[in-house]
Amino acid sequence: LRVSAKTNFFRRDFLDGIWRMLPEPDDEVISDDLKVAIIGKRNAGKSTLVNALAGEDRVIVSEIAGTTRDAVDVRFQFGERTVTAIDTAGLRRKKSFQNQVEWWAFDRAKRSIERADVVLLLVDATEKLSQVDEQLAMLAQKSFKPTVIVVNKWDLAEGRTNPSGKVVTLDDYEKYLRKELQGLRFAPISFMAAKEGQNVEATINLAFELHEQAATRVSTGRLNRFVRSILETRGPSNSLGTMARIFFCAQVSTNPPTIVLVVNDPGLFTPNYQRFLLNRFREELPYDEVPIRLVIRARNRRERDMNEDEIQDLSEGQITEMALADMPDDAEAYFD
Structure with a gap:
């Protein structure tokens, strides 16, 4: 088949020919107990980790940084559970992207995070955190995916002397990470x-x-009691003297845990106070190490016509359904 990429001559015939050569899809869908996206800068050890998990050299490992360009899925058994590891291409600083391949590697990292249940952010213990490490941490943070910060090559760093002449210890390195990656402090x-x-x-x-x-x-009951106790102890402060009120709240979804607060004035709940709420949620609710999505909105017309007794008489499902009302298509709009 004669084709021309420049003029798209016989392009459709070419693509149709490739399509006919593809194998038929397997009707059997294999479910996974866990999907993990393994992300990190070049040569952080992502492919080495995948090989260690799979028990065989499924991903080519090289001493040359950036060997793996595409995301590779490897399914393996972990005890009685099935895990799929998504190994992404290594990244370098955005401004040094030289071609479309490098840009695609960054895009693949984002897509891998979106597909995953949990993110493993690999950092190289033998090197200082880089701009790429911070960019990947930000991707994980914005995705609201549970993240484990994995310090790889620790055997090569522990007990060694750093450039400032101080011996590297586990506690000191953890403090260093908490300081540099504050968006993933939990x-x-x-x-x-x-x-x-x-x-x-x-x-x-x-x-x-x-x-x-x-x-x-x-449960909605537990959540409402807890949120009201927080408000009684420390409510949002404002210079106008307006008292903040929470009419009701509910957890409307999981993965990530999403909590909606229906209040009298969302403007009273400043970013600082929202961070305070999230910290209290992590202290008292079973979400101490995962992201929590918090949505704060005003009452709609139907809710304004209801008194507190009527709301308390609603079932948990009805309250959750009300909390979901007027939610924007993009809940990210509520977050920094």
Whole structure:
């Protein structure tokens, strides 16, 4: 078949020919107990970790940074459970993208995060955190996906002397990560040596724990009692003297846990106060290590016509349905 990429000559025939050569899709759908996206900068050890998990060299590993360009899915058994590891291409700084391949690698990382239940953010213990590490942490944060910060090559860093002459310890490195990656300050940290297989199993167990946290649902009654107790102890402060009120709240979804507060004036709930609420949620609710999506909205017309006694008489399902009313298509609009 003669084709021309420049003029698109016989382009459709070419694509039809490729389509006919593709194998028929398998009707059997294999469900996974967990999907993990393994993200990190170039040569952080992502493919080495996948190989350690799968028990065989399923992904080519090279000492040359950036060997893997595309995202590779590897399914393996972890005890009696099935895990799919999504190994993404290594990334470098955005401004150094030289061609479409590098841009595509960044896009694949975002898509891998979207497909995953839990994100494993690999950082190289032998190097300082880079702009790429921070960019990937931001991607994980904005996705509201549970994230484990995985410090790889820890066997090469622990006990060594850093450039300032101080011996590297686990506690000091954890403080360093908390300071640099504040958007993931609640995320657990796992120290491992993927090449040696050290702490690999414990890291996957931790990912399962986060997945369970994110799938947990809190009853509407418990949530309303807790939120009202917070408001009585410390409500939002404002210079106009307007008192903030929460008419009702509900958890409307899981993965991530999404909590809607229906209030008298959303403007009273400043970003600082929302962070305070999220911190209190993590202290008292079963979401201490996973992202929580918080939506604060005013009452709609129907809700304004109801008194508190009528709301209290509603079932949990009815309150949840009311909380979902007037939700925007893009709930991200409520968040920084």
